[in-house]
Amino acid sequence: MxxxxxxxxxxxxxxxxxxxxxxxxxxxxxxxxxxxxxxxxxxxxxxxxxxxxxxxxxxxxxxxxxxxxxxxxxxxxxxxxxxxxxxxQPGVTPIYTDRPSTLEKYSNEKNFVKKGAIWSLAVTLCIALLLYLVNTLTFPDAVEAVLSVSLSVLLGLSLISLIFTGLPYLGYVYKIYKLR
Known part of the structure; x- marks a missing residue:
């Protein structure tokens, strides 16, 4: 098939x-x-x-x-x-037919992804701050290299998480704005 x-x-x-x-x-x-x-x-x-x-x-x-x-x-x-x-089949009444129920649907979704977006943003900012501190403070070269690489990888992963939670959050905020 x-x-x-x-x-x-x-x-x-x-x-x-x-x-x-x-x-x-x-x-x-x-x-x-x-x-x-x-x-x-x-x-x-x-x-x-x-x-x-x-x-x-x-x-x-x-x-x-x-x-x-x-x-x-x-x-x-x-x-x-x-x-x-x-x-x-065509002609069947849509699931959401009025503005209040559609707003409720998107508001619930916005609130659902909001928690993940906030946590992802907080983690990303903390990792970015730690990376900044590692690069500005004095550490032995080997320690600084390991910390920089480790934090850079973690920053990349947290940015991916932020994209998959933050962008949907902004998308639902925009949908709600358009409906109001």
Whole structure:
């Protein structure tokens, strides 16, 4: 069976575009199979006209999925038991139809990633400060070299963490700003 990976634009930035892309590709026979790192795996199948929607809920129960089913939405996949993808036939009422519920959805997401972003920022700043101190204070050459390399590696890792938490946080802040 043919499979295809498509990259996500990042749900905090392009959730709607991702859903439209999945819909467009399903019309060509590329149907969602599962979530992948920073994207989706599609499999070749019969062309279908579907609309897609994402919802966020940590450890949902059967009642959660039943509610969507009754509204005409089919659960097709979850990522980390938190991000849930649904499909429906065209014309089915969207999951979020009004501004207050959409604002609540993005506010919850903003608050969810905010904690990680703050911790990542704090760790990054602490490591940067330590690296600055190591490079400005006097240490034996061998100690300074080991500390500089170690702290540089840690700084790089913390910056990656900051990118994966800070950018989504800013994306949700911007979405909320646009909705208000």
């Amino acid at each position: 043919k499979r295809r990976y498509i990259m996500s634009g990042g749900l905090a930035f392009s959730e709607e575009k991702d859903m439209m892309k999945l819909s467009r590709l399903s019309k060509k026979g590329w149907v969602f199979d599962r979530f992948a790192f920073m994207g989706y795996i599609l499999k070749k199948g019969e062309p279908q006209e579907l609309q897609f929607a994402i919802d966020y809920r940590s450890n949902p129960d059967e009642e959660y999925f039943e509610l969507f089913k009754e509204a005409g939405w089919t659960h097709v996949g979850s990522q980390a038991n938190y991000i849930h993808l649904f499909t429906s």
